[in-house]
């Protein structure tokens with residue numbers, strides 16, 4: 483059950499039927515840099531002009547942001563070009579000074595969302611505030627922490643709320659800077675369907691050549707908007723150079739996106755979808771029946787192993803089984819990653835069930 487009381491994206495941003503776009507540089511570097519970015523963004527439909535003022539950086543020698551002095555630049559440039567402005571806040575002091583200068587939207591960064599003490603301090607500073615507040619996902623793939631941060635901000639009275647999905651730090655991820663783990667975004671949506679969700683392909687990919695593709699994936703999932711870092715001279719940006727795009731490229735990306743409708747009332751579409759979904763329902767029931775049958779056989783094997791005092795895991799059998807199933811899955815047009823993930827779950831549960839069986843007392847044989 484959703485414990486959040488929020489107003490809709492359309493109500494707080496006026497945006498409906500197209501993605502909300504937040505664009506601008508990772509960091510404010512100078513008033514000229516902000517002005518040039520904003521001017522060159524005039525051809526794109528950008529709803530909020532972003533710039534980082536305080537930067538939480540991994541290493542102390544990295545550029546940590548201009549600080550308070552950049553706020554008047556951001557707000558002036560926004561006013562001159564008729565754009566609303568947005569920045570990241572990481573402390574109660576940031577909230578106070580950003581609002582004093584008239585920033586229109588605040589977001590809480592991934593490195594802040596991980597810390598409930600910091601989030602609570604920010605939430606306290608947001609009491610009575612009317613600007614929208616967006617909460618980035620925490621760096622770790624922890625939905626509870628993400629939702630907890632939203633609840634803190636919401637309980638402080640902020641109703642104009644949203645989340646930014648920027649991906650997660652996880653071991654073994656090579657393709658992305660921060661693994662998207664779309665399944666977590668989908669689970670978040672399931673739990674809180676009314677909370678607007680914006681995707682940040684810049685921090686997710688870390689590479690400008692992948693941004694269009696990830697932005698399109700967000701549109702394909704029907705997500706509500708995009709935050710894309712935009713810099714007049716990306717290669718020379720003082721932070722996140724590899725992932726920023728020029729304002730012209732941002733304009734092009736927005737134009738290239740295929741925005742999907744939430745649904746369609748077309749009668750033929752509704753009828754066909756119903757037939758196809760019915761087929762899926764039947765197939766899923768068959769799948770579950772088969773999995774249950776498979777488990778009964780696993781239990782039988784467990785009983786033989788118990789009778790013969792044999793271990794549950796036979797590595798050679800598991801290796802051969804996995805190889806066979808992956809090969810077959812690929813022949814059937816399924817991806818090997820999918821088949822592997824599926825079989826890892828099936829095998830884990832089978833081993834677990836077998837260890838339960840081999841530890842059970844054997845059933846008394848009838849006298």
Ligand code: PEP
Pocket residue numbers: 508534538570590591592593618648682685
């Ligand atoms: C940012 O948006 O500039 C930023 C620092 O992002 P994140 O909090 O996602 O790392």
Ligand code: MN
Pocket residue numbers: 508509685711721722
């Ligand atoms: Mn950045």
